[in-house]
Amino acid sequence: MKRNLLLTPGPTQLPARICQVLGEPIIHHRTPQFQGVLKEVTEGLQYVFQTKNDVLILTSSGTGGMEAAVSNFLSPHDQVIVLEGGKFGERWTELCQMYGIKAHVIKVPWGKAGAVSDIKKILGAQKEIKALFVTLVETSTGVTTDVRAIGEALSGTNVILVVDAISGLGAVELRTDEWNVDVVVAGSQKGLMLPPGLAFVSVSPKAWALAEKSTCPKYYFHLKAAKKAAQKTDTPFTPAIGIIMALNESLLLIKNEGIEKLWARYARLAQGTRAAARAMGLSLYADPACASHAVTAIQVPSGIDGEKLTKIMRDTYGVTIAGGQEELKGKIVRICQMGCVDEFDILTGIACLEKVLHEMGHQFTLGSGLAAAQKIYNQK
Amino acid sequence: MKRNLLLTPGPTQLPARICQVLGEPIIHHRTPQFQGVLKEVTEGLQYVFQTKNDVLILTSSGTGGMEAAVSNFLSPHDQVIVLEGGKFGERWTELCQMYGIKAHVIKVPWGKAGAVSDIKKILGAQKEIKALFVTLVETSTGVTTDVRAIGEALSGTNVILVVDAISGLGAVELRTDEWNVDVVVAGSQKGLMLPPGLAFVSVSPKAWALAEKSTCPKYYFHLKAAKKAAQKTDTPFTPAIGIIMALNESLLLIKNEGIEKLWARYARLAQGTRAAARAMGLSLYADPACASHAVTAIQVPSGIDGEKLTKIMRDTYGVTIAGGQEELKGKIVRICQMGCVDEFDILTGIACLEKVLHEMGHQFTLGSGLAAAQKIYNQK
Numbered sequence: 001m002k003r004n005l006l007l008t009p010g011p012t013q014l015p016a017r018i019c020q021v022l023g024e025p026i027i028h029h030r031t032p033q034f035q036g037v038l039k040e041v042t043e044g045l046q047y048v049f050q051t052k053n054d055v056l057i058l059t060s061s062g063t064g065g066m067e068a069a070v071s072n073f074l075s076p077h078d079q080v081i082v083l084e085g086g087k088f089g090e091r092w093t094e095l096c097q098m099y100g101i102k103a104h105v106i107k108v109p110w111g112k113a114g115a116v117s118d119i120k121k122i123l124g125a126q127k128e129i130k131a132l133f134v135t136l137v138e139t140s141t142g143v144t145t146d147v148r149a150i151g152e153a154l155s156g157t158n159v160i161l162v163v164d165a166i167s168g169l170g171a172v173e174l175r176t177d178e179w180n181v182d183v184v185v186a187g188s189q190k191g192l193m194l195p196p197g198l199a200f201v202s203v204s205p206k207a208w209a210l211a212e213k214s215t216c217p218k219y220y221f222h223l224k225a226a227k228k229a230a231q232k233t234d235t236p237f238t239p240a241i242g243i244i245m246a247l248n249e250s251l252l253l254i255k256n257e258g259i260e261k262l263w264a265r266y267a268r269l270a271q272g273t274r275a276a277a278r279a280m281g282l283s284l285y286a287d288p289a290c291a292s293h294a295v296t297a298i299q300v301p302s303g304i305d306g307e308k309l310t311k312i313m314r315d316t317y318g319v320t321i322a323g324g325q326e327e328l329k330g331k332i333v334r335i336c337q338m339g340c341v342d343e344f345d346i347l348t349g350i351a352c353l354e355k356v357l358h359e360m361g362h363q364f365t366l367g368s369g370l371a372a373a374q375k376i377y378n379q380k
Numbered sequence: 381m382k383r384n385l386l387l388t389p390g391p392t393q394l395p396a397r398i399c400q401v402l403g404e405p406i407i408h409h410r411t412p413q414f415q416g417v418l419k420e421v422t423e424g425l426q427y428v429f430q431t432k433n434d435v436l437i438l439t440s441s442g443t444g445g446m447e448a449a450v451s452n453f454l455s456p457h458d459q460v461i462v463l464e465g466g467k468f469g470e471r472w473t474e475l476c477q478m479y480g481i482k483a484h485v486i487k488v489p490w491g492k493a494g495a496v497s498d499i500k501k502i503l504g505a506q507k508e509i510k511a512l513f514v515t516l517v518e519t520s521t522g523v524t525t526d527v528r529a530i531g532e533a534l535s536g537t538n539v540i541l542v543v544d545a546i547s548g549l550g551a552v553e554l555r556t557d558e559w560n561v562d563v564v565v566a567g568s569q570k571g572l573m574l575p576p577g578l579a580f581v582s583v584s585p586k587a588w589a590l591a592e593k594s595t596c597p598k599y600y601f602h603l604k605a606a607k608k609a610a611q612k613t614d615t616p617f618t619p620a621i622g623i624i625m626a627l628n629e630s631l632l633l634i635k636n637e638g639i640e641k642l643w644a645r646y647a648r649l650a651q652g653t654r655a656a657a658r659a660m661g662l663s664l665y666a667d668p669a670c671a672s673h674a675v676t677a678i679q680v681p682s683g684i685d686g687e688k689l690t691k692i693m694r695d696t697y698g699v700t701i702a703g704g705q706e707e708l709k710g711k712i713v714r715i716c717q718m719g720c721v722d723e724f725d726i727l728t729g730i731a732c733l734e735k736v737l738h739e740m741g742h743q744f745t746l747g748s749g750l751a752a753a754q755k756i757y758n759q760k
Contacts, residue, residue, distance in 0.1 A: 004405060006407075010618060011406045013405070019405060020403060022402045022622060023400060025386075025393070025399060026391045027384070028388050028700050031700070059440055061618045061619065063618075064439075064600045066600075095599050098599045099597050187618070195620065195621055195622035195623075196409075196439065196622075197577045197620035197622070197623065216597065217478045217480070217596065219443070219474065219475050220441075220446075220447045220601075221600075236443075237442075237443040238390060238441045238443075238567070238569060239576065240575065240623075241569075242575035242576075242577070243575075243620075314411065
């Protein structure tokens, strides 16, 4: 009888309709029925990515898409810039190292956003830079990168802009074409409200041109092969059929609500979470100037064990939020506003956080977090 | 109201219980609940693989597991042997080429099995061979490779034996440890009766030793990282949670029936399919000495369009079987005996094949195929 509310930044909750589709008998992928779905989801993804570029579907989690974005456009000894402000920014650096690519790493303090001026400095000094890797929403810290400003800074250069939008696509504003983004990587288990198992990669003509010269080995994640298959409404290898069938439903839900309305909805939800945290005497982890709407990182008060907090919320009350990762383990909690969540879900999450913090001895007025969020959610 | 019977060699039909689990709300992967499942499925996979070796779970289709088996154990310029008797054997060769590995390819005529003597000849002449790549069931031709004999031939050498068991695991006999198989690659959508989206790789200590020297780049498919995570009952990246939950059910079904009983059941089903084909005046494609129990390839009679045949079966009668691939397009049909199929499913497939062949003008006694299979299925 216990509630099972997932407020984690991936996987996010599945809408009931998505669960239904996932439970249906499987169909074969080389049939007109599945080809029709592939065509529809590709168009739907282009809408969510806000792009006319190719959007390719890979059967893997998001990291597979990130690897594809490194191995398909670059070659050993190429030079790139990585804007690294958390665990997922570090992943770009690790991927580049694995392929023998020289990464100029801009280390951004966790919880802060990178500065365009730092990027321009490296670009000014290094004329051979081929790509810039950034993270739209750094899930580990709850920071959103100003991709629009970075895209402007790169416009007219030969550098491709590669964005890890695994956390964030569909949840925070991203205008691939308008913002000059060449490669966007996303995953199924965040804003798209699906189980993990699919990655998506959009590729601009500028990035395709670079792919022609890439010598890194790749087979399963070979994007040119994926594009060739996609032109025949096919995939090079057996895809995760079930999740693609469900993707079609999730894209329909997104299209029906409208992507801009969704962005606004998540922004409002996050505003409520942040107001609640402050009202409960908690500090927010991310710099307010760059706090993400997709995931809110809240500092655990001193004297309270953050790991125990999330464990009690989950095991006693059935409300799952995320703790901190790596250096933030036990020090923050993260509440996700992405996907199939509404204000009542967030209020439930806040109520449970209040309840357990109260049990654990944090001094604050019970109900103050709920009231603060409720005010935000009922503003005209 | 139309039937939807899948007799294709991947995806195979999903048992109703698997569909139910796939339709359940998702849980988070970093929870004791999911860790319990990960532990159980790993043990269950070891039973199906018949091994005490590590079995690692990758979120990808089977080809991702094949790439892992190349990039994790070898380095550029290493020498290997590939036994290549169909489309999937060719994939090993392509993967080796991509990573700069020198493959000595033994070209086996399609429909025939490779000879151990050919392998021994190369091993005698080339002392630097590091690995031998074979295909347990070549899905494109319906041939099973004698992995036991090959394992014996390699025993005591430094060569690792790598088996693509994507088609076949759980359906045809494979005894990883007893047969000296070092690396086995499998996928979720065949004998394991799940949607596509997971690959599995078992690794022997002999193969792990080789992994220490491998210099091929790999990140998403880095097996040492997967092993390290598995030791903490975790995965390096977000796994396909939903399919892993369903895997737990499918492994329970397999364990309850018993793997040897399953192998015998599929052998009997295949015997029925073959008897039916012969009774209908059709020729079998694979050499009877090596015809697979997992998938039966049947030659389409001259004058009949094989592509039209499978299309009518599927679109008019709701029975999906596979056609031929590449050079066999239109020339064979393939009926799968893997996964959640019983004799009544196979009889339905035969009935539909009879019906459409009759409509298309093939001369034979209607019901002869059904009667021949029925006799096999009712032998004591």
